[in-house]
Amino acid sequence: MECCHHFQNEGNVKKLCISIVPIFNHLSQEEMVEIANTSISTKYQKGEFIFQAGEPYDHLYIVHKGRVKVYHLGDSGKEQLIRILEPGDFLGELSLFSKQESDSFAEAMVETEICSIHRRDLQKILIKFPSISLKILEQFTHRLEQTEKLVSQLSLQDVEKRTASYLVELMDGKGEEHEIILPMSKKDLASYLGTTRETISRRLSSFQDKGWIEQTGQRNIRILNVKAIKKMAEQ
Amino acid sequence: MECCHHFQNEGNVKKLCISIVPIFNHLSQEEMVEIANTSISTKYQKGEFIFQAGEPYDHLYIVHKGRVKVYHLGDSGKEQLIRILEPGDFLGELSLFSKQESDSFAEAMVETEICSIHRRDLQKILIKFPSISLKILEQFTHRLEQTEKLVSQLSLQDVEKRTASYLVELMDGKGEEHEIILPMSKKDLASYLGTTRETISRRLSSFQDKGWIEQTGQRNIRILNVKAIKKMAEQ
């Protein structure tokens, strides 16, 4: 199941790393190897930072294994979660054209393996393989969509509706009565939805009281009334 | 001063339209003409929609003249302003790779002239001129940055701080004591900052009471105490 063991040599790790990234998956083997050769593979323990706000910012990072959260920090130390990255996602793209300095934190949520490419190398690659730009554009488009949606939810909907919207996202296509697993702690979920642990806890409890859901494990939710949740979510 | 009169032929309008767009401005004359020939120029009156939520979504639109606002609509009819476009900006990019259907409204704020290119034509252009992808990527990067910043402001800062932040953005580099002009009505500003007209009005009045600003015209603000505003803005 796991594609990559720690006793493999680094070259292989990098090649595998590159090969799982959607933006590269139309390239030939040789092209991937070429790109892999310009990259560095690094391991991060849970809680370690890939980068922090204020640090110089000149690499593209590709998550190969594990999970990373990106967030901003407010005055009181309160964090706003921007997004969570899974294997194949990349971060640090903003550095390619724009700021020299990050204003966000990227933290490994579990043990994580990341390949990084320096901005100058990536720029060379983009010129050599124009099709990659299109792929990156595609992913950017998706993220922009997500982020703009989040913006309107944050100011048009109350916490209850945002919570319901999020559940609907997780339910995706699945039909009546099924179980979903939160991809993060409720603390992080609260941060993502722009609220607090306490409030998320209250809202989920109220959904449970209404018989819409049942909270089994601390990250497991059994959906009992899809319709009611969807109705709450939309507008 | 104005580059384009309505009695010009359409070809010229389109060429001018293309030529002012930053993402195209490194191309040769002939290349611009080629792109201009695949585009259509349209005029919109104030209040007219370029597109509405739910409509099919298959063009890239380039603002040539005027001003356009893009927003989402909540249940109660409350709108969340996503961004305002000036000449040279483009919209509809999300259609290129992603959704077939818009979930936002694009409305002309004044009389506006727009050139549109169909997605299939643009895709051809992107393949033919790879450097354009890089330019679009650059603009996307900037927008993503802006939008992510907005997200954290919406949930980490209260309205007072968000308002101060926005003023700081407008002040840009200018030193002590100068006048700034809001690029939109306070109503729209309220929408952009995720609050209401009334609250914006109160917050600006309170800034005025403190002697930080003076509200002259309805869109003119004389900045009196840059430091205090900046201090309020950051965290």
Next chain:
DNA sequence: CGACAGGTTGACCGTTATCAAAGATCGTGG
């Protein structure tokens, strides 16, 4: 088993939305 992060629940209070009504400004047509 103990410590610690995460989660729940309750009480309280502040910021901000909402409703209402009056005032200012803009654009249009007479």
Next chain:
DNA sequence: CCACGATCTTTGATAACGGTCAACCTGTCG
């Protein structure tokens, strides 16, 4: 050029959503 309506803006009073503080509970991991 003025008058009108429409739209935007201001100000006040009120209510509530949700943040904060505090205490307690729960699960997890060394």
